[in-house]
Amino acid sequence: MxxxxxxxxxxxxxxxxxxxxxxxxxxxxxxxxxxxxxxxxxxxxxxxxxxxxxxxxxxxxxxxxxxxxxxxxxxxxxxxxxxxxxxxxxxxxxxxxxxxxxxxxxxxxxxxxxxxxxxxxxxxxxxxxxxxxxxxxxxxxxxxxxxxxxxxxxxxxxxxxxxxxxxxxxxxxxxxxxxxxxxxxxxxxxSGIANDEKAKVRAAFAEGKATREDLMAAEMAAYHxxxxxxxxxxxxxxxxxxxxxxxxxxxxxxxxxxxxxxxxxxxxxxxxxxxxxxxxxxxxxxxxxxxxxxxxxxxxxxxxxxxxxxxxxxxxxxxxxxxxxxxxxxxxxxxxxxxxxxxxxxxxxxxxxxxxxxxxxxxxxxxxxxxxxxxxxxxxxxxxxxxxxxxxxxxxxxxxxxxxGPETTLNDRILRPAADPFAQTGGLRQLSGNLGRAVIKISAVAPERHVVEAPARIFHDQDSVKAAFKRGEFTSDTIIVLRFQGPQANGMPELHSLTPVLSVLQERGLKVALVTDGRMSGASGKVPAAIHVSPEAACGGPLARLRDGDLLRLDATSGSLSCLAPDFDTRSPVSADLAANGFGTGRELFEMFRRTVGTAEHGAAVVL
Incomplete structure (x- = not known):
């Protein structure tokens, strides 16, 4: 080539x-x-x-x-x-x-x-x-x-x-x-241990099939x-x-x-x-x-x-x-x-x-x-x-x-010319609908998973998602909504620690997706995730009106993100107790940032 x-x-x-x-x-x-x-x-x-x-x-x-x-x-x-x-x-x-x-x-x-x-x-x-x-x-x-x-x-x-x-x-x-x-x-x-091998050990640990010693050995071999x-x-x-x-x-x-x-x-x-x-x-x-x-x-x-x-x-x-x-x-x-x-x-x-x-x-x-x-x-x-x-x-x-520099790729399984690419588009899509504006990365998501329509499970922190997974509560197609994770709520942390849980559910044959006003890691990939939802729940955004069981549709093909509940637009938003986000590990010093930060769709900036 x-x-x-x-x-x-x-x-x-x-x-x-x-x-x-x-x-x-x-x-x-x-x-x-x-x-x-x-x-x-x-x-x-x-x-x-x-x-x-x-x-x-x-x-x-x-x-x-x-x-x-x-x-x-x-x-x-x-x-x-x-x-x-x-x-x-x-x-x-x-x-x-x-x-x-x-x-x-x-x-x-x-x-x-x-x-x-x-x-x-x-x-x-x-x-x-x-x-x-x-x-x-x-x-x-x-x-x-x-x-x-x-x-x-x-x-x-x-x-x-x-x-x-x-x-x-x-x-x-x-x-x-x-x-x-x-x-x-x-x-x-x-290069250390192959990244897919590291991911397999993480997934096994999430399911209780690998020990902490196994996990530590894999992580140390990757970051070495x-x-x-x-x-x-x-x-x-x-x-x-x-x-x-x-x-x-x-x-x-x-x-x-x-x-x-x-x-x-x-x-x-x-x-x-x-x-x-x-x-x-x-x-x-x-x-x-x-x-x-x-x-x-x-x-x-x-x-x-x-x-x-x-x-x-x-x-x-x-x-x-x-x-x-x-x-x-x-x-x-x-x-x-x-x-x-x-x-x-x-x-x-x-x-x-x-x-x-x-x-x-x-x-x-x-x-x-x-x-x-x-x-x-x-x-x-x-x-x-x-x-x-x-x-x-x-x-x-x-x-x-x-x-x-080279005019010919030396490995077309890794790098290909624009005329013969891995995909015709770049794999980042804007989503919009009655849940707000969001983005999704689909370059690593299988085409059959670009559209997910399923009931919502609502969570306000990552640990609750993991606990529900350990209790075996995810047994059917589900869109996990993790709200109050935006910049005003708690600084918009990455939610990469959920990746093993979501990957395991997907590998079990379920259709799953994540919808959040938080971020996913730059290394996230195979599970569809509508992220950076704006306006965020903490300022009364649409995510704050969702309830468990609401039918949601994430459609990366058409670029839409919607709640299909007939009374959705007339509901009042819920609030959350965010007091715990303000203390410990230096978070006290960042209260002014949480109060003045801009919206995710404009870069979530404080100083400009």
Whole structure:
């Protein structure tokens, strides 16, 4: 199978959606660009600091102090999400020293501007800490803004990978859009136990057929070393986005940690960050990169790879930070014309290392450009035009360089061209009806399960669902409704810990589905789930009017989500006692977030 060469004329739906976003965003984008232009016009920010200001900023910089105080060399600010509790972020421990040394070699300086928190959803799944997870995105944006508020930097490098970290960093980078920004990945861990084998052990444990020792052994074999988890969840979807949106160096995304090529890519990012400041001849402020075309390209990449549903929350929040307004209809329309080109777990058996070996993002981007499904005429950190991202990095006799990426997939069971895809559409659908607006990911859902009509069972917490399962209460087709899980209720935790229960019920031959105003994991897949239902139950949304036994219809084919009870529209919404959501594991500190958060359909953002 051979890819077309870039670039064909733009697909009419891609053009239509882009123009609709541009028109919808005209006022906000214009105001944003005006603010960024005013900041650029002031010149390098360090020049406006007093001598005392600068002395404080450079006091600890040793041999770099003279260069910093002279102000003639570019100074690169590093925002790091390092901690050694996240496998994906542990490699960042050594990056600041490596970056500073690389900067010195090219006549620049670099400083760690600040650190941001980075929590792991894998650790907090099913735990109270998950109720802080979504809000951590906005905390990260705020923390990064504090870090850059010293106004000492001509360019920036952003060290972050996982679920809420990259979206939060993008929100901050866009807010400081007058300076360049390059995102520097750390790469995925090497492959461990197959993801489907891990899932089988989880299902067996849920049924009481495997011991906790069996489960721990499987989990430790899956998550076994430094780097991003290898399934295609939110973290790796983030990394794909950064490349497709032109914020990584080409080919940087899926190179493993601790390899010579990984080190070379990090040093190349330093050189590029220094080259694209206002002091040089190729100024590339990130606010100009993050326009409506970049976000459309990101959504196209999301659809083509079967990426995480969490990005349906994050992309609108990210876009608003740069004055671009996205809507669920944009995702739905783009999904309708973008083919599914990749099968990576949970949409297949392969992991991201296998995807990368099969041709990875370079093949995918080349082919999508050739099909007219991506904007080529974009500004990126690598240069003008997305075709830069059809190249892949290599070390040749110890020297870093680029070569043309693959034109042919090396494994058509993992990666296929747009002309012969795994599915003709991207697999994300908008649902609407008398239960509100929601989204569903169907790329891994069997076609015969795209429509589920069944009585509802109503729950207000995950533990109650699991308890009902253990009591053997699910014996017929059921739509499980888990409400009061939205951002205002409890921070919209992921509900991934329900996946084994739902999978077991489905494997027993039942037609089951989940309807919730909460989130499912980026690794969710085979069970139909209408998620992000908006308006949420906590603010009187339609889910709060449902009763046990109501006949519900989830129809991913027509895009509808409805209650068929004849008196549904006349009922009064119920309320729930949410007091327990406000205390413990730091939740006390986030009451203001729960009170001020926006709706899920607009990104569930607090700070914008």
């Amino acid at each position: 051979t890819s077309k060469h870039p670039a064909a004329s733009l697909h009419p739906t891609i053009a239509k959606v882009t123009e609709r976003i541009r028109a919808r965003s005209a006022a906000t984008r214009s105001a944003y660009l005006t603010r960024m232009a005013a900041a650029v016009a002031k010149g390098p920010v360090r020049a406006h600091l007093s001598c005392s200001n600068q002395a404080h900023a450079y006091a600890a910089m040793g041999s770099d102090k003279a260069d910093l105080s002279a102000g003639k060399k570019p100074n690169i600010g590093i925002i790091t999400a390092y901690n050694d509790m996240l496998s994906a972020h542990q490699p960042y421990e050594t990056y600041p020293a490596q970056i500073r040394e690389a900067a010195r070699r090219i006549g620049a300086t670099a400083q760690v501007a600040g650190g941001v928190p980075a929590m792991c959803d894998g650790v907090t799944q099913g735990q109270p800490g998950m109720e802080l997870s979504l809000f951590s995105r906005d905390v990260i944006a705020l923390a990064a803004a504090v870090s850059l508020s010293h106004d000492c930097y001509d360019s920036s490098l952003w060290l972050g990978v996982c679920d809420k970290i990259v979206p939060g960093l993008i929100m901050a980078a866009a807010t400081f859009g007058h300076i360049p920004a390059i995102f520097v990945p750390a790469g995925p861990m090497s 070393g430094p780097g991003t988890c290898t399934f295609y969840g939110t973290a790796n979807t983030n990394q794909m986005l950064m490349e497709v949106m032109g914020l990584h160096l080409p080919g940087a995304t899926f190179v493993n940690p601790g390899t010579p090529l990984r080190d070379a890519l990090t040093e190349a990012a330093v050189a590029r960050a220094a080259a694209i400041t206002a002091q040089g001849n190729d100024f590339r402020p990130v606010g100009e990169i993050l326009d409506e075309r970049a976000y459309v390209n990101g959504i196209v990449g999301l659809m083509a790879t079967g990426g995480s549903t969490n990005l349906i929350l994050h992309l609108p929040a990210m876009a608003r930070a740069s004055g671009v307004i996205l809507d669920l209809e944009d995702f739905d329309d783009l999904s309708g014309v973008v083919p599914l080109m990749a099968r990576v777990y949970p949409n297949g058996l392969a992991d991201v290392n296998h995807f990368h070996a099969a041709g990875g993002l370079q093949f995918l981007i080349r082919d999508l450009l050739g099909a007219g499904l991506l904007h080529e005429d974009v500004k990126t950190v690598a240069g003008d035009g997305l075709s830069h991202y059809t190249r892949e990095p290599e070390l040749h006799e110890g020297q870093f360089r680029y070569r043309d």
